Amino acid sequence: MCIRIRVVDVCPRPVAWDPDEQAVIIRRGTHPPTALTETHLILRDLDAPPGPVLLCHCGEPIPLPPLLAGLELTEVPVVTIRAVAHGA
Numbered sequence: 001m002c003i004r005i006r007v008v009d010v011c012p013r014p015v016a017w018d019p020d021e022q023a024v025i026i027r028r029g030t031h032p033p034t035a036l037t038e039t040h041l042i043l044r045d046l047d048a049p050p051g052p053v054l055l056c057h058c059g060e061p062i063p064l065p066p067l068l069a070g071l072e073l074t075e076v077p078v079v080t081i082r083a084v085a086h087g088a
């Protein structure tokens with residue numbers, strides 16, 4: 001089952017993983033770049049392949065909701081650098 005991204009009105013956290021739906025759920029109103037970065041981190045924890053766009057673990061690009069459409073993964077390198085520094 002492919003990973004999907006859903007935007008919802010009610011969610012305890014700005015971005016969360018819903019294992020039942022196999023979906024990343026984003027609370028409406030979340031700062032879009034933050035939502036994209038958090039989504040990327042969740043996907044990474046799920047062993048989805050890295051790439052310039054968000055990928056499902058099968059390698060297919062995940063359709064982005066309008067909230068995230070057109071955004072680049074600009075904040076991800078920062079997160080990666082932080083992770084590397086943390087591990088060193």
Ligand SMILES: [Zn+2]
Binds near residue numbers: 002056059
């Ligand atoms: Zn898939």
